[in-house]
Amino acid sequence: MFPDHCVMAVRGRSCKNMFTFIVLTLILFISLSEVDSKKTAAKCSVCKDIVENFQKGLLSTQKSNYGGGNTKWEEKSLGSYATSEVRLVEIMENLCNDGSKECHSVLEEYEELVERYWFKEFAQKKETDLYNYLCIEHMQVCCPNFTFGKDCSQCPGGNVRPCSGNGNCDGAGTRGGSGKCRCNSGYMGDLCNQCKDGYFEDYSNETHTLCKVCHISCKNTCSEEGPKGCDGCKDGWLENEELGCQDINECLEDPCNENQYCTNTQGSFTCFSCDGACVSCTGSGPDKCNECSPGFSMNETKFCFDNNECEADETLCKGENEVCKNTPGSYECRCKSGFTRTDNVCIRVAKETRSSKQPELPPNLAEHLKKTGSKRKDVSWDKFKDIPSVNGHFLVMALYGISCRFAASSNLAIFALSLLMVIHVVWFATNSR
Numbered sequence: 001m002f003p004d005h006c007v008m009a010v011r012g013r014s015c016k017n018m019f020t021f022i023v024l025t026l027i028l029f030i031s032l033s034e035v036d037s038k039k040t041a042a043k044c045s046v047c048k049d050i051v052e053n054f055q056k057g058l059l060s061t062q063k064s065n066y067g068g069g070n071t072k073w074e075e076k077s078l079g080s081y082a083t084s085e086v087r088l089v090e091i092m093e094n095l096c097n098d099g100s101k102e103c104h105s106v107l108e109e110y111e112e113l114v115e116r117y118w119f120k121e122f123a124q125k126k127e128t129d130l131y132n133y134l135c136i137e138h139m140q141v142c143c144p145n146f147t148f149g150k151d152c153s154q155c156p157g158g159n160v161r162p163c164s165g166n167g168n169c170d171g172a173g174t175r176g177g178s179g180k181c182r183c184n185s186g187y188m189g190d191l192c193n194q195c196k197d198g199y200f201e202d203y204s205n206e207t208h209t210l211c212k213v214c215h216i217s218c219k220n221t222c223s224e225e226g227p228k229g230c231d232g233c234k235d236g237w238l239e240n241e242e243l244g245c246q247d248i249n250e251c252l253e254d255p256c257n258e259n260q261y262c263t264n265t266q267g268s269f270t271c272f273s274c275d276g277a278c279v280s281c282t283g284s285g286p287d288k289c290n291e292c293s294p295g296f297s298m299n300e301t302k303f304c305f306d307n308n309e310c311e312a313d314e315t316l317c318k319g320e321n322e323v324c325k326n327t328p329g330s331y332e333c334r335c336k337s338g339f340t341r342t343d344n345v346c347i348r349v350a351k352e353t354r355s356s357k358q359p360e361l362p363p364n365l366a367e368h369l370k371k372t373g374s375k376r377k378d379v380s381w382d383k384f385k386d387i388p389s390v391n392g393h394f395l396v397m398a399l400y401g402i403s404c405r406f407a408a409s410s411n412l413a414i415f416a417l418s419l420l421m422v423i424h425v426v427w428f429a430t431n432s433r
């Protein structure tokens, strides 16, 4: 199979390449044949659609007639409408009503066949099924139910319940496919009549197999339903002679941190954080504390409420112009409104310091405002409009917007535009001071 020099130098480089080549070729062939069988399956479904539309066409033309004229004469000389070419043409017009290219090309190729069916079979009152005639026998793109492949071979498990009714036969009904059973979940084997690990056989006879999923507590396999059926228990479950696998309540061993509480789950447990009012707790909320956090006190219903330090101790925050503000678990000394803390003393906020904190205006705008004598307060949009650099800025932004609209199909162009825009914005922000 391999050239001599290859067998001699199995470890050699050229042979590695040879193997790679063979493997790749095999993969290519397998994928090609897969594509091929998919194509066959697609052709079969196109043919099915055509047949379906043909039946619809038969129905919709059932009550039709030759339009107008002397129907009696026409029927005599042209034959009855029911089997006429006129009716066939009407039906043929709508055989590809979804407008797919594939359908039209198939129909073009097999138009004569449909006509032959019409005159030789349908008009002769033979009870030939169009699907069998067209798709299976003449176009040879479909197979009878439960058969597959070029020669319409039978699917595994016979043609009543192939794959034991627990899976699908690959390619069934088409001229493609491998005919292998693809089993539903829980089933395995060539005939899908065996149960996968994690499932047990609930019922079976010659033709039927029913697999059911094992109980959640089973480690791998089981022989029957429920926790008693397990062949072994999962972690977090304990074997019990009478009851089977039983959930272990890990919370009994206090596995969580001090400021957490534990919730048992099937086979495990979860730790949740206590409420901020608790140091330790038995559940969620400030009413499940074992012990309150500092700054909280417990009332008679075991509720940890926040102490109001400001009310309890009137000596707090007695600095000049200070006020006491209660917080969860504590308090803060703040300055009265209109005051700010400087060197740990509350000082009245000066008017000048206030305005100097506002963002600076661009020079053009500042100059403009100086000239017109306006104050910042009553700057309105109209005044902005007269300032060239602001106008330019908005113009550039608009240009970016428009460019992005047209560059919408190229990620690279959008990225470049965004970058330019960021540079522009930074430039504008730094240069306009």
Ligand SMILES: *[C@@H]1O[C@H](CO)[C@@H](O)[C@H](O)[C@H]1NC(C)=O
Residues within 6 Å of the ligand: 145
């Ligand atoms: C084949 O299967 C289709 C749908 O599954 C069904 O409508 C049709 O009657 C079947 N044909 C035969 C011959 O069993």
Ligand SMILES: *[C@@H]1O[C@H](CO)[C@@H](O)[C@H](O)[C@H]1NC(C)=O
Residues within 6 Å of the ligand: 205, 206, 207, 208
């Ligand atoms: C097997 O079981 C199915 C489902 O219960 C039943 O319909 C079928 O008749 C049985 N077949 C035989 C051969 O007992």
Ligand SMILES: *[C@@H]1O[C@H](CO)[C@@H](O)[C@H](O)[C@H]1NC(C)=O
Residues within 6 Å of the ligand: 299, 300, 301, 303, 305
């Ligand atoms: C304890 O405090 C909570 C929350 O303020 C309140 O709902 C509850 O009635 C209080 N219990 C008593 C006995 O005062």
